Amino acid sequence: MPLCESDELILGLDALPGRITVAPDRKTARIPAGWSIKRLTAALWDEGLALANQGDVNPQSLAGAMATGTHGTGVDLGSLATMARGFRLIGADGEARWCDVDADPDLYQAQRLSLGMFGIATEIEVAVVPAFHLSERIEKRRWDEIRESYDELARQHRHIEFWFFPHADQVILKTLDPCDPCDPPPSTTDMEETAFRRVLDVAAKLPFLTPMLQRGMMKTNMDGRRRGPAHTIFPSDRTIRFEEMEYEMPRAAGLDTLAEVVGWIRRKRLAVTFPFEYRTVAADDIWISPMNA
Numbered sequence: 509m510p511l512c513e514s515d516e517l518i519l520g521l522d523a524l525p526g527r528i529t530v531a532p533d534r535k536t537a538r539i540p541a542g543w544s545i546k547r548l549t550a551a552l553w554d555e556g557l558a559l560a561n562q563g564d565v566n567p568q569s570l571a572g573a574m575a576t577g578t579h580g581t582g583v584d585l586g587s588l589a590t591m592a593r594g595f596r597l598i599g600a601d602g603e604a605r606w607c608d609v610d611a612d613p614d615l616y617q618a619q620r621l622s623l624g625m626f627g628i629a630t631e632i633e634v635a636v637v638p639a640f641h642l643s644e645r646i647e648k649r650r651w652d653e654i655r656e657s658y659d660e661l662a663r664q665h666r667h668i669e670f671w672f673f674p675h676a677d678q679v680i681l682k683t684l685d686p687c688d689p690c691d692p693p694p695s696t697t698d699m700e701e702t703a704f705r706r707v708l709d710v711a712a713k714l715p716f717l718t719p720m721l722q723r724g725m726m727k728t729n730m731d732g733r734r735r736g737p738a739h740t741i742f743p744s745d746r747t748i749r750f751e752e753m754e755y756e757m758p759r760a761a762g763l764d765t766l767a768e769v770v771g772w773i774r775r776k777r778l779a780v781t782f783p784f785e786y787r788t789v790a791a792d793d794i795w796i797s798p799m800n801a
Contacts (some may be wrong), residue, residue: 511576511623519628524568526631530555536593538637541571541629549739555699557636559668560713561585562742566696569728571629575622577798581669581787583662587799589621590792591635608633621794641664641688642741646698646732653764662788671783673765674773675719676726680783684741693734695746703728705748708781715779722781750782756798759788 512518521542527538528551529538539548545559545566552558561580568578570588578586587665594608596617605627607616612741641684655669662668682698684718734741738789757765766786773780791801 518656521571521628521630524630528552529559529638534638535635536633536634538594538631539570541595541632544569544575544655544771546743551654551671552636553639553737553739556639558639558738559588559591560635562639562739564742565746566739566743567616569632569680570632572624574632575624575629577621577794578666579787579789579799581720581789582667583788584790585667586790587621587794587797589794589797592620592632592789593635594633595619595629596631596681597629599627604630604784617795620787621797622794640738641687641689641736642684642738644698644732644734644741645683646730647681648726649675649681651679655767656677658763669785669787671785672764673726673783674770674778674780675722677723678696678726680730687735690735693736693738695734696740697729697746698734699732699744701747708748711779711781714779715781718779718781719777731790736791744801748759754798762786
């Protein structure tokens, strides 16, 4: 990506020695910034702790995920950047600096979502919560039903999102809610991708079939459930390579905007093979955050 272009030198800190240090009040932990979300959430779990929210993949580094506004879904849950409480940075001058709300607060506020502009993060203090378990439900719903009931569903569930193939009339709804303690799930993904891969292969060769293929795929049964530790339920394996764009809209305009875009795709009969993914994220006060209210 252009954000990661370099003069042939890219620094990775995933192998830098380090460990998690949990604060006495167990509300924050200092974590090596180069650790992946997968590694750090497993380590937090061993301490009886968790991140309050995650996205649906977990190989990113903590520093990279925060710096780019990576987020999950939940009306009251912000991006990973909102969980940052302090940073140890190595500046262009080679000096190490700690910044938080009290120590160098302007640097801290800028660094919370920084696109990597203010130095190399080597350690991040992160807000954590007691470890919890989640129950996942995947089901098929009609688009017109979801459009009418989304706000109510968002109030009912801790996490809610859906995927909408633009040439079909149904969406794939995913909800996550707290549940009693249980073992990790046998599956590491929320949905099997074999049928979707076949659709993509055919549509790549015969794009005019895309509308028919999507409608046919969405006629199949979809009813999946998983339960387990939160850090094993949030992420899912994604085996199909793709590129995506993300747009943030005011919540009041989100569904109408999606309906207008889908309507335009249908009128033009565009061979858009990937679905729209619709999520809700809490507003924040981070300076360059897409969710800044």
